[in-house]
Amino acid sequence: MLLGISLAKLGLYSFSISGEAIMANSILVIEDDADIQQLLSEYLAGFGYTVHSEGSPEKGLSAFKSLSPDLIILDVMLPGMNGFEVCRRIRQDSQVPVIMLTARGDVMDRVAGLEIGADDYLPKPFEPRELVARIQSILRRSQQSSTHETVNFGELYIDFDARAALIKGKDIGLTTNEFNALAVLARNPGKTFNRDDLIQELRGLESDSYNRSIDITMSRIRQKLGDDPKLPRYIKTVWGTGYVFIGYGKDD
Known part of the structure; x- marks a missing residue:
């Protein structure tokens, strides 16, 4: 656990916001x-x-x-x-x-x-x-804002502004991280992202040496999409590399 009872003991005595404007979240x-x-x-x-x-x-x-x-x-x-x-x-x-x-x-x-x-x-x-x-x-x-951007992939409807993904009109309840991961892929259909690239996109940080977070996130997204990894309609695993959004749907 963290040790010490003062900011100085934790090395928290010298920090700066580096000019970055931060909202009062x-x-x-x-x-x-x-x-x-x-x-x-x-x-x-x-x-x-x-x-x-x-x-x-x-x-x-x-x-x-x-x-x-x-x-x-x-x-x-x-x-x-x-x-x-x-x-x-x-x-x-x-x-x-x-x-x-x-x-x-x-x-x-x-x-x-x-x-x-x-x-x-x-x-x-x-x-x-x-x-x-x-x-x-x-x-x-x-909290990213944009012009109202939406896209359809068959039964899947993604509203980037509302940060929601819907199947047959029903919100599938993605978490912030899950929506961010889906958005990265859906904005770049056909492009393969390796795990390190996705972690960098989602966190803005270097990945850990052992990191299963992307695989877990993709598994949860697939469950909510009702996407079968063996016969994917939306997210395909590129073995040994990463993931690619293929965007197939019944209406495509």
Whole structure:
């Protein structure tokens, strides 16, 4: 876990916004360690974010419903109810971006978080500036505005402005990260993206040396699209390379 009880001990005494204009987004931190709560609140406030912290799963879920934050930072190891269950309950009502903190950096913790709909993960101990970079990347993509851009691929309708994907007129409920991944592919039909390219597109960061996050994200998108990997209509796996959007539908 993160050590120390002061910003200086964490190396948080020298940071700058580097001229980047940051909107006053609200962030909910659900973390039972009071020191980490305080440190994250102070550090993130320095980057223009409004931060609310809760130390228990129940209070965190209550705050989520009352505050409607723009992003949630969620610890896995919480008392009484773990972060996976908290994330699962959040996903029943919302697609708000969720970054999970894993105490051990266990690969299976990361996989479990992504499989239930987390947008990103960060193992402890972590570099706070990397957390900010991930927050900025996720929020930037979730708030991008454009002219009203839509596209149809048979039964699949994608509204890039509303950030929604619909099958037969029904929203399939993609998370922020899932929609971003689908958007990258759907905007470039026929182009093969390898995993590192997709991670760079989604996070704006270099990939981990062992990273299954893209495969998990694609699996979840396919499930929601009702797409069979063996007979794909939308997303095809290019073995040994990555993924390509083929955009086949019944009406094509």
